[in-house]
Amino acid sequence: MYRGLRGRTARIVVLLAAGATLLLSATTAGSAATGRQAAQRDAALTIGYPGIPPIFMAVRLYTAQSMGYYKHYGVNVTLKGFATGTDAVRAVLAGQIDAAWSPTPFALTLIAKGNPLVAIEGMDKVDWLIGSNSSSIKTCSDLKGQNIGVDSIGGARYQALQAMLTKCKLTIQDVHPVVLPGNAAIQALLAGQIKASVLHLDDMALAQSQGATINKVVTIAQTDPYQHYDLLVTTRANLAAKRTAFMHMLEADIATTRYMYNPKALDKVAQIATVTGEDPAVTKTALQQFLALKWWPLDRSGLGIAGITRTIYENVKLGNIPVGSVPKWKDVVDSSVWKQAFAAVNKKK
Numbered sequence: 250m251y252r253g254l255r256g257r258t259a260r261i262v263v264l265l266a267a268g269a270t271l272l273l274s275a276t277t278a279g280s281a282a283t284g285r286q287a288a289q290r291d292a293a294l295t296i297g298y299p300g301i302p303p304i305f306m307a308v309r310l311y312t313a314q315s316m317g318y319y320k321h322y323g324v325n326v327t328l329k330g331f332a333t334g335t336d337a338v339r340a341v342l343a344g345q346i347d348a349a350w351s352p353t354p355f356a357l358t359l360i361a362k363g364n365p366l367v368a369i370e371g372m373d374k375v376d377w378l379i380g381s382n383s384s385s386i387k388t389c390s391d392l393k394g395q396n397i398g399v400d401s402i403g404g405a406r407y408q409a410l411q412a413m414l415t416k417c418k419l420t421i422q423d424v425h426p427v428v429l430p431g432n433a434a435i436q437a438l439l440a441g442q443i444k445a446s447v448l449h450l451d452d453m454a455l456a457q458s459q460g461a462t463i464n465k466v467v468t469i470a471q472t473d474p475y476q477h478y479d480l481l482v483t484t485r486a487n488l489a490a491k492r493t494a495f496m497h498m499l500e501a502d503i504a505t506t507r508y509m510y511n512p513k514a515l516d517k518v519a520q521i522a523t524v525t526g527e528d529p530a531v532t533k534t535a536l537q538q539f540l541a542l543k544w545w546p547l548d549r550s551g552l553g554i555a556g557i558t559r560t561i562y563e564n565v566k567l568g569n570i571p572v573g574s575v576p577k578w579k580d581v582v583d584s585s586v587w588k589q590a591f592a593a594v595n596k597k598k
Contacts, residue, residue, distance in 0.1 A: 259447070292494050293325040296481075297337030297349035299400070300431035301330045302526040305451040305535060306350065306372065306479060310547050311524050315504040322504070326495035332430045333401040333480070340368070341483060347377045347491065348483040352405030353557070354564045356480045360581055361570045367488060368475035368480040369585045370499060371551030374544050375478045376450045377409035377469040382461070383444040389417035389467045392424055398446030399426045403569075405479070406434065406447035409469060411567050413447075432526060438463065450542070451535035457533045473563060477556040478544075480581075492586060499590035506545050550587040554578045 269317070298307040310328050313319050319326040329346055331337040337349035339355060342364060351370070360366050379392065386392060392414065399406040411421050429437050435452035437443050439461050446452075456463040469476060488495060509518050515533065522532035539545070557578050564570045 261327060273289065292323060292497065294348065294491065294494050294498055295327040295329055295346040297329050297331055297340055297346045299331060299334035299337060299350065301332060302432065303330050303524055304431060305449060305522065305525055305539065308518065308522045308525070309502065309505055309509065312509060312518055312521050313501045315521050316505065316508065318501040318505045319498065322497045322500040324494050324501065326498060333404045335401055335404050336337065338482060347487055348481055350479050351482050352408060353477040353560050354408040354569055355403060355405070355478050356482050356570050357561055357564055357576065360576050361574045365485045366482045367485050368482050368552060368581055369495060369583055369586050370481040370502060371477065372479040372544060373471045373477050373551045373553055373556045375474065375476050375540050376542060377413065377446055378448055379410070379413055379466045380438065380448045380463040381445040381466050382438055382441065382463055386445055386465065386466055389414070389419070392445060392466065393419055394424065395445050396425045396427045396443050398429040398437055398443050400430050400434070401428055402426065408569065410447050412476060412563060413467045413469055413472050416467050426491050431522065437579065450538045452539065454531050454535040455527055475556055476563060477560040488583065496586050496590045499587050500594050503548070503591055503594045506547055509545065510540060510547055527544065550584050552582045552584050558583060
């Protein structure tokens with residue numbers, strides 16, 4: 250009897266041990282799967298940009314996606330268009346997307362008001378101009394009382410208009426901004442619906458391709474060529490949670506920019522740029538102008554102290570940033586992620 254009991258006990262011990270092994274294996278496998286799923290989530294980012302269809306600054310994003318740079322550097326990027334850059338930034342603050350390209354003055358205004366945004370990449374060259382289809386509007390002072398196309402109230406074109414009007418000592422109250430998001434501004438100008446609009450270089454390339462005469466009334470270079478154009482912003486909490494994914498995304502941006510500046514890539518990138526809704530002849534002309542301007546910073550973060558600081562104080566003068574809550578460069582920028590990405594890209598060369 251004792252021997253039988255001892256035999257049954259031994260079998261029970263073996264069965265329990267086997268069950269424990271299976272449970273441990275299942276738990277380990279489950280933990281590994283959960284870990285892989287978490288890693289995949291961490292390596293996925295949704296990036297917002299202005300324009301539906303996208304404005305020209307988004308060409309680098311679509312080049313990175315089309316040419317496989319995001320995938321190569323280990324990040325799954327979803328691109329999401331918004332009517333304006335201001336809408337895209339609001340989606341970041343609402344937690345709907347991970348990051349967005351924002352007009353620098355708008356991002357600075359939000360940061361000055363205490364919003365937890367931080368810039369990790371930038372575009373520090375501006376190409377803004379006010380164009381007109383009317384012979385009656387030749388100088389800056391001729392803009393007084395005119396309807397002028399902008400993207401949104403408080404948006405990039407609106408704030409560029411504010412800055413350019415200072416050339417002739419006009420203010421935004423002296424004109425009538427007309428909201429025309431994205432490419433609608435140049436379309437309205439070409440259709441004769443308005444006489445003046447804030448434009449990009451690619452808008453001028455489109456007008457040229459259609460044989461339309463659009464006069465440059467005033468350019469941002471005549472008022473302040475050192476204004477900062479755009480910032481890629483996320484929340485500080487999201488940057489901390491997804492720092493590695495953001496670093497890989499910036500690696501892709503750095504590599505994509507190098508590709509875009511290769512003359513042999515011109516035709517390919519011009520074709521990708523048709524995502525803006527324009528044909529390759531227009532996008533090629535515009536692309537050449539933007540590359541000559543160094544619009545997309547080559548091997549630079551685009552987060553220089555001088556340009557951002559100058560834009561801060563320009564917007565204090567314009568009344569967009571309250572005097573009592575002026576942010577400093579270090580309050581706006583985290584350049585460490587870009588530096589880390591730049592070192593990684595160069596190491597992999």
